[in-house]
Amino acid sequence: MGKTTSINLVGKEEFADIMKVFARCTDDYLFLFDLDKDEYSISERVLEKFDLPGNFFSDAGAVLEKIIYPEDMPALLEDIAKLKSGESQEHDLEYRWVDRNGKIVWISCRGVVIQDSTKKEETKLLIGRITEIGSKRKADNVTGLFAERQLQLDFERLKKESARKKGILLRIGVDNFKEINERYGMNTGDIVLKMIAECMKQVAEGDHCYRVDGDEFVMLMDEEDEQKARKKYHRTRILIEEKRKEQGYQNFYTISAGVVGFLYEEIDFERLCTYSEFALGVAKKNGKNCSYVFTDEDYQAYLKNIKIQEKLRYSVNHGFQGFEVYYQPIVSAKTEQVVGAEALLRFSSREYGMLSPGIFIPILEESGLIIPVGEWVYRTAMRQSMEWQKLMPKFRININLSFIQICKSDVVNEIMSSIEEFGIQPSTVLFEFTESGMISYDDSVQRLLDVLNENEVKIALDDFGTGYSALAYLQNLKVNLLKLDRGFTAKAVVNDFDYNLIGHIVDMAHSIGMQVCFEGIETEKELHKLRKLEPDYIQGYYYGRPVDKETFYEENLRKFEA
Numbered sequence: 419m420g421k422t423t424s425i426n427l428v429g430k431e432e433f434a435d436i437m438k439v440f441a442r443c444t445d446d447y448l449f450l451f452d453l454d455k456d457e458y459s460i461s462e463r464v465l466e467k468f469d470l471p472g473n474f475f476s477d478a479g480a481v482l483e484k485i486i487y488p489e490d491m492p493a494l495l496e497d498i499a500k501l502k503s504g505e506s507q508e509h510d511l512e513y514r515w516v517d518r519n520g521k522i523v524w525i526s527c528r529g530v531v532i533q534d535s536t537k538k539e540e541t542k543l544l545i546g547r548i549t550e551i552g553s554k555r556k557a558d559n560v561t562g563l564f565a566e567r568q569l570q571l572d573f574e575r576l577k578k579e580s581a582r583k584k585g586i587l588l589r590i591g592v593d594n595f596k597e598i599n600e601r602y603g604m605n606t607g608d609i610v611l612k613m614i615a616e617c618m619k620q621v622a623e624g625d626h627c628y629r630v631d632g633d634e635f636v637m638l639m640d641e642e643d644e645q646k647a648r649k650k651y652h653r654t655r656i657l658i659e660e661k662r663k664e665q666g667y668q669n670f671y672t673i674s675a676g677v678v679g680f681l682y683e684e685i686d687f688e689r690l691c692t693y694s695e696f697a698l699g700v701a702k703k704n705g706k707n708c709s710y711v712f713t714d715e716d717y718q719a720y721l722k723n724i725k726i727q728e729k730l731r732y733s734v735n736h737g738f739q740g741f742e743v744y745y746q747p748i749v750s751a752k753t754e755q756v757v758g759a760e761a762l763l764r765f766s767s768r769e770y771g772m773l774s775p776g777i778f779i780p781i782l783e784e785s786g787l788i789i790p791v792g793e794w795v796y797r798t799a800m801r802q803s804m805e806w807q808k809l810m811p812k813f814r815i816n817i818n819l820s821f822i823q824i825c826k827s828d829v830v831n832e833i834m835s836s837i838e839e840f841g842i843q844p845s846t847v848l849f850e851f852t853e854s855g856m857i858s859y860d861d862s863v864q865r866l867l868d869v870l871n872e873n874e875v876k877i878a879l880d881d882f883g884t885g886y887s888a889l890a891y892l893q894n895l896k897v898n899l900l901k902l903d904r905g906f907t908a909k910a911v912v913n914d915f916d917y918n919l920i921g922h923i924v925d926m927a928h929s930i931g932m933q934v935c936f937e938g939i940e941t942e943k944e945l946h947k948l949r950k951l952e953p954d955y956i957q958g959y960y961y962g963r964p965v966d967k968e969t970f971y972e973e974n975l976r977k978f979e980a
Contacts, residue, residue: 444547445549445550446461446547446548446549447460447461447463447464447547447548447549448460448461448546448547449461449529449544449545449547449548450543450544450545451478451529451543451544451545452478452541452542452543453498453501453502453531453541453542453543453544454502454541454542455476455541456476456477456478456479457474457475457476457478458474458475458476458478458481458482459473459474460473460474460548461473464548467517467518467523468485468515468517468518469484469485469517469518470485479498485515485516485517486513486514486515486516487513487514487515487516487522489514490513490514493511493513494511494513497509497511501531501542501544502542506531507530507531508528508529508530508531509527509528509529509530509531509544509546510527510528511526511527511528512524512526512527512551513525513527523550524550524551525548525549525550525551526548526549526551527546527547527548527549528546528547528549529544529545529546529547530544530545530546531543531544532545558628558629560611560612560629561611561612561614561615561629562612562615563615563618563619563627563628563629563635564626564627564628564629565628565629565630566628566630566631566636568628569628569630569636569638570687572626572638573638573687573690574687576638576682577682577683580682582681582682582683583640583681583682584641584642584679584680584681584682585638585639585640585641585679585680585681585682586638586639586641586642586643586644586646586647586677586678586679586680587636587637587638587639587677587678587680587690587693587694588636588637588639588647588650588651588676588677589630589634589635589636589675589676589677589678589694589695589697589698590614590618590634590635590636590637590651590654590673590674590675590698591633591634591635591673591674591675591698591702592610592611592633592634592672592673593671593672593673593674593702593706593707594670594671594672595607595610595632595633595671597671598610598669598671601669602669606669610669611629611633613658613661614635614654614658614673615627615629615635617654617657617658617661618635618637618654620654620657621650621653621654621657622637622650623650624640625637625638625639625640625641625650626638634698636694637650642679644677644679644711647675647677647679647709648675648677648709648711651673651675651677651709652709654673655672655673655707658673672706672707673707674698674701674702674706674707674708674709674710675698675701675708675709675710676694676695676696676697676698676699676700676701676709676710676712677697677709677710677711677712678690678693678694678697678711678712679711679712680693693712693717694712696712696717696720697710697711697712698710700716723777723781726770726773726777726778726781727781727785727787729767729769729770730765730778730781730782730785730787730791731785731787733765733767734787734790734791738791738794740765740766740767741763741764741765741791741794742763742764742765742766742966743761743762743763743764743795743798743799743802743967744761744762744763744764744964744965744966744970745759745760745761745762745802745964745965745966745967745970746759746760746762746957746962746963746964747759747957747961747970747973747974748760748814748816748955748956748957749955749956749957749961750954750955750956751936751949751952751953751954751955751956754956754961756810756961756974756975757812757813757814757955758813758814758815758816758846758848759803759813759815759816759970759974760815760816760817760818760850760957760964761795761796761798761799761802761815761816761817761818762775762818762964763775763779763791763795763818764964765778782820783820783822786822786826788820788822788823789822789823789826789827789829792819792820792823792829793823793827793829793832795817795818796817796819796833796836796849797836797840799815799817800815800817800836800837800840800842800847801840802815802967803815803842803846803847804840804841804842806971806975807842807843807846809975809978809979810975810978812846813846814846814847814848814876815846815847815848816848816849816850816878817847817848817849817850818849818852818880819849819850819851821851821852821863824862824863824866825862825863829866830865830866830869833849833866833870833875834869834873837873844873844874844875845874845875845876847875847876848875848876848877848878848898848899849870849876849877849878850878850879850880850901851877851878851879851880852880852881867896871896876898876899877896877897877898877899878897878898878899878900878901878935879897879899879900879901880901880903881901881903882900882901882902882903882906882923897932898932898933899932899933899934899935899954899955900923900927900932900933900934900935901934901935901937901957902920902923902934902935902936902937902953903937903938904937904938904939904940904958905938906920907920907936907937907938907939907944907948908938908944910947910948910951911943911944911947911948917947917951920948920951921951924951924952924953928952933954933955934953934954934955935953935954935955935956935957936948936951936953936955936956936957936958937958938957938958938959939956939957939958939959939960939961940958940959940960941960942960944958944960945960962974
């Protein structure tokens with residue numbers, strides 16, 4: 419146990435003045451903690467971020483407990499007890515505070531205990547500094563660039579100097595950096611980061627460059643034209659490609675970029691970072707190896723999608739309220755009689771009304787909610803089909819299946835269990851797959867299709883002619899039905915080439931035992947011309963729009979009641 423240092427101290431007011439002076443020379447918070455009186459003085463700047471009653475307060479333990487992360491209190495109290503008892507004279511602890519916004523901030527708190535010999539009874543004082551670790555790093559050791567803390571300081575400085583001025587933030591990210599680290603190791607990853615940093619500095623032309631987060635970089639530009647930022651991104655990409663070529667293409671990676679133009683007086687640092695992260699995310703979503711310029715319209719649409727996703731998630735967790743299955747009639751081309759229906763998902767809410775499937779289906783797929791919703795759809799559709807088969811025994815139900823369901827859930831067993839549970843005839847159930855979805859064709863897809871074929875469940879290839887139209891798929895899938903999209907059939911009505919092409923597709927399908935359904939037939943003229951090509955089924959507004967189960971029954975099935 420060391421001996422406590424004894425020193426003549428200035429008064430608290432003088433110490434407060436000293437802290438103000440030193441606060442101008444450091445980003446740390448200086449503090450003085452009277453261990454005996456439980457009084458606390460700290461740099462006034464701390465009040466900007468943390469909810470303290472002032473930079474001097476009594477009952478320090480109780481006050482600080484309000485901003486210290488609860489799980490870290492026991493370790494801190496244990497350390498303070500050692501300081502008070504004299505068992506320890508130095509304090510060195512890393513723990514967490516919680517700021518005004520509820521965010522966790524890791525801090526490093528270091529200090530030494532001294533005795534104030536100016537008092538009749540010596541008082542133990544803990545004097546030291548608090549550093550926000552992680553958020554205060556100003557330089558990156560790997561690339562030699564400034565880090566995010568310095569970016570924030572530069573932004574705040576420029577905002578004070580030229581609030582009315584416009585700036586541009588260019589955020590660049592490596593598209594497959596994780597794969598580089600996993601395949602070639604961390605050292606190779608560091609080499610890649612260094613190369614990107616060097617290329618950025620070459621094109622910066624006086625603009626500051628920063629490494630901000632893992633595999634992401636930022637260039638803060640004194641510009642007004644976003645296209646100049648895109649050009650700098652493009653030049654960076656070209657330089658990287660040239661260096662990779664010089665190195666013999668030892669590894670492969672691409673970079674994407676988000677560009678945000680802004681007025682300093684209208685934006686704060688946190689919001690600017692949020693916008694740039696969104697912009698980079700859009701660039702990656704658009705196919706990677708490209709750039710995207712931020713627009714508020716796109717960002718608001720993104721926020722709306724998030725709200726819609728929350729609404730969809732709530733509905734899934736509350737009995738699928740707001741979801742409904744609509745049915746569109748499928749008609750025999752020969753008899754013009756309804757033979758079945760396609761089950762189509764709809765969603766409505768008080769806030770958004772009836773949403774277009776083109777809006778909410780992609781959100782369901784991106785969030786994974788398509789898995790529980792998809793199961794609810796095919797179970798609902800099968801149950802309804804069983805009711806209608808009492809009137810029309812061979813009534814067939816068509817159900818769309820997402821490849822997300824196939825690849826990320828045990829949909830094979832769930833479908834077959836549902837068929838067995840309801841006792842529905844498997845041959846009256848048909849699952850539709852989009853042709854474009856075959857891009858993700860894998861073993862899980864093949865397994866599902868094999869099981870469906872083995873159990874005589876029908877399979878349709880939807881939107882045939884809009885994707886890759888690889889004939890190999892038809893052989894592997896053992897498809898029962900080809901559905902030709904309206905974008906295809908509408909052209910055939912006015913274009914002889916498309917008309918003859920569709921005719922050949924129908925002939926080919928029939929020659930290998932497949933049936934064909936024309937979708938999107940809306941007028942009598944279209945029906946009259948396309949029926950000459952002898953499809954098996956017709957589907958479209960001419961015979962009926964998608965409607966709820968009650969309307970479908972009234973329009974198509976009531977006539978079959980005894």
